[in-house]
Amino acid sequence: xxxxxKVNEKLKINFADSIVSAELLYDYPVFTxxxxxxxxxxxxxxxxxxxxxxxxxxxxxxQTADEKKLGVIYHLHNMPKNYRIRLKTFVDINxxxxxxxxxxxxxxxxxxxxxxxxxxxxxxxxxxxxxILNVDEMDIFPMRKxxxxxxxxxxxxxDSMFGR
Amino acid sequence: MAKEIIKRTKLEIAKxxxxxxxxxxxxxxxxxxxxxxxxxSLWPLPFxxxxxxxxxxxTMASHYDLGRFGSERLSFSPxxxxxxxxxxxxxxxxxxxxxxxxxxxxxxxxxxxxxACASSGGIFDTYSVLQGIDKIIPVDVYVPGCPPRxxxxxxxxxxxxxxxxxxxxxxxxxxxxKNMLNSYGIE
Amino acid sequence: MSKETTHTVNKExxxxxxxxxxxxxxxxxxxxxxxxxxxxxxxxxxHEATPTIGYIHxxxxxxxxxxxxxxxxxxxxxxxxxxxxxNNMGWxxxxxxxxxxxxxxxxxxxxxxxxxxxxIADHIICNSVIGVDTGAMTGFLYIFQWREKIYxxxxxxxxARLTTNIGRIGGFDNEWSKKTWDLINTFLKEYPKGLxxxxxxxxxxxxFMDRTIxxxxxxxEMALSYSFVGPNLxxxxxxxxxxxxxxxxxxxxxxFTIPVGTQGDTYDRFMVRQHEMWQSLSIIEQAIKKMxxxxxxxxxxxxxxxxxxxxxxxxxxxIYHFKIVMGETDIxxxxxxxxxxxxxxxxxxxxxxxxxxxxxxxxxxxxxFIYYQAYPEMVKGIMLSDAILTMSSMNVIAGxxxx
Numbered sequence: 001x002x003x004x005x006k007v008n009e010k011l012k013i014n015f016a017d018s019i020v021s022a023e024l025l026y027d028y029p030v031f032t033x034x035x036x037x038x039x040x041x042x043x044x045x046x047x048x049x050x051x052x053x054x055x056x057x058x059x060x061x062x063q064t065a066d067e068k069k070l071g072v073i074y075h076l077h078n079m080p081k082n083y084r085i086r087l088k089t090f091v092d093i094n095x096x097x098x099x100x101x102x103x104x105x106x107x108x109x110x111x112x113x114x115x116x117x118x119x120x121x122x123x124x125x126x127x128x129x130x131x132i133l134n135v136d137e138m139d140i141f142p143m144r145k146x147x148x149x150x151x152x153x154x155x156x157x158x159d160s161m162f163g164r
Numbered sequence: 165m166a167k168e169i170i171k172r173t174k175l176e177i178a179k180x181x182x183x184x185x186x187x188x189x190x191x192x193x194x195x196x197x198x199x200x201x202x203x204x205s206l207w208p209l210p211f212x213x214x215x216x217x218x219x220x221x222x223t224m225a226s227h228y229d230l231g232r233f234g235s236e237r238l239s240f241s242p243x244x245x246x247x248x249x250x251x252x253x254x255x256x257x258x259x260x261x262x263x264x265x266x267x268x269x270x271x272x273x274x275x276x277x278x279x280a281c282a283s284s285g286g287i288f289d290t291y292s293v294l295q296g297i298d299k300i301i302p303v304d305v306y307v308p309g310c311p312p313r314x315x316x317x318x319x320x321x322x323x324x325x326x327x328x329x330x331x332x333x334x335x336x337x338x339x340x341x342k343n344m345l346n347s348y349g350i351e
Numbered sequence: 352m353s354k355e356t357t358h359t360v361n362k363e364x365x366x367x368x369x370x371x372x373x374x375x376x377x378x379x380x381x382x383x384x385x386x387x388x389x390x391x392x393x394x395x396x397x398h399e400a401t402p403t404i405g406y407i408h409x410x411x412x413x414x415x416x417x418x419x420x421x422x423x424x425x426x427x428x429x430x431x432x433x434x435x436x437x438n439n440m441g442w443x444x445x446x447x448x449x450x451x452x453x454x455x456x457x458x459x460x461x462x463x464x465x466x467x468x469x470x471i472a473d474h475i476i477c478n479s480v481i482g483v484d485t486g487a488m489t490g491f492l493y494i495f496q497w498r499e500k501i502y503x504x505x506x507x508x509x510x511a512r513l514t515t516n517i518g519r520i521g522g523f524d525n526e527w528s529k530k531t532w533d534l535i536n537t538f539l540k541e542y543p544k545g546l547x548x549x550x551x552x553x554x555x556x557x558x559f560m561d562r563t564i565x566x567x568x569x570x571x572e573m574a575l576s577y578s579f580v581g582p583n584l585x586x587x588x589x590x591x592x593x594x595x596x597x598x599x600x601x602x603x604x605x606x607f608t609i610p611v612g613t614q615g616d617t618y619d620r621f622m623v624r625q626h627e628m629w630q631s632l633s634i635i636e637q638a639i640k641k642m643x644x645x646x647x648x649x650x651x652x653x654x655x656x657x658x659x660x661x662x663x664x665x666x667x668x669x670i671y672h673f674k675i676v677m678g679e680t681d682i683x684x685x686x687x688x689x690x691x692x693x694x695x696x697x698x699x700x701x702x703x704x705x706x707x708x709x710x711x712x713x714x715x716x717x718x719x720f721i722y723y724q725a726y727p728e729m730v731k732g733i734m735l736s737d738a739i740l741t742m743s744s745m746n747v748i749a750g751x752x753x754x
Binding site for chain 3: 211213214218219225226227238240252253255257258261265290291292293310313
């Protein structure tokens, strides 16, 4: 709880109107930030002397339940003091632009490519935003809820009997 | 005078093929001899992609030695290999590469599909996994399992050896074989 | 002791030269796994490496959105398939965190034993394969025998050798049999001799040391900026181990040291894994000695299959059995992130649940995927054979890379 308050105070100094929510979920302080300032927020959290989130644990994407927004989720870690927080930011699905975090952590490079590959989130300023796990010719973003899991071009399976 | 021979292990020497034996000669069919030689010297190409590859490493190691059956020398170059062992999931991205490797192998060649993923896509009924390598290359023996035990992989190899021994010389030139290859689009 | 490499002097001259392109293709005997590297080379020295991955992308995250919680364990098996029990336990702990369940100490100690055994299995593969890549096949053949012994232990408990699907959400289904404990005790007695034999072959072997020292080094700052974790990070000098920093499953009850390297080169990575194997043995011995009494499973009626005698005789037990197997139990809404120390480092599970029978979003934080990004940086300017050795010492498992 005190980490939540500490980070909240620090963020309010510069970004008071960009914090959409701050809550404690299962021992993790979780902040939802507006997508326009997410890079500045990450930079301030990384360079702050007391908080110093120097390690990017994870960067992933998600789609909200109403299927209208895409989210990018950052997990940050401060190893010497063992602080862990989560930051979320949401963008509209028709214009999913987020600033890249590769200028702060080189580790974000492939993680952002994976998020682009799965959800279609375009990271502005990314050096090499191409598909990484799927075939290069794929034109859909498979993790979005609208696309099915199975390959639709199969001819040898009859789903009418045992449905999916 | 001669020392008594004590057999400490139950080794079975490879049986010689049926034939006519005489003083200093042994007459048999050429196909039998060639089959015997081929089956006991299959050089595998381990195309190990995922978890089944680790079971293959266990098969190659000393406990379940694959070298006993003549496959001591693994060949990673398709041009020097007889048997293509596809072990693990083949994704759609990997399909063209598997096809290229198969086309580079010289006749006679056999394909062993190890594991559920290679045989039919396994538990991964997804958009990115090829549902069985027999969609792109002809397969001789399928070894089911996820992953199959090394004993099962060895049985797969033994079945290929059986096919190898009983294969006629003309099979690879026959119309039926050529039609089968054409159905896959392989010349 | 350390070779003076002259590639830094050559760098200025290289700019005017022509490069040849070498495709270290997806199928290659020395890349242990399916990933491609297109190398721009100046003779033997690598100028640039462009990795391509995704050749074994099996869409785990999308698959997990379709399967109920108890059925996701077989998918987690196939992430880092050399040490599948650790992945399984990590998944169970994530779900237990979501449910807020408290696991009895006895079950947690059993989990620790399984996780340390699988860590030994993972490090056996990595270290023996480093040996094979330098040409030392003997170490591989000798020490793989011990992996068979670990497989026997797993087989006694759960029936499978490699992709184990071991345990349940909430603990274990049964007490372990006497044969399992006999196998574990024999392993603890005999394996040190095998490990010592393997160490004698390679650790202070001049040829091996000359080959691996200063081969693909990485500094601690660069390692942290590329989000390295696990033995690769510890070899660079940072003592970050999830078991110590965020203890889970009663790891705080055990005393063990974290081996840390200095230069982050291949020899350091090899030695860190060797010492971790010794530490794992000590943890297993402590767990067996201090094993408390108690239940093997938490009281989670929504996840624990009732005993078979009741299922066949009692209506409620039958209904529960059916509901649990089909995944029609109630899961709370929420999102949780839990990490465990896998064979390669911090394996994280980010789970968002919307109350349905399957997860809304499940993301695996895969250490291999994240630290493999640093490979092009690490091999710039070194020779091809050293690059192969660097790749195999980083323990890149294709299943974890692509998921």
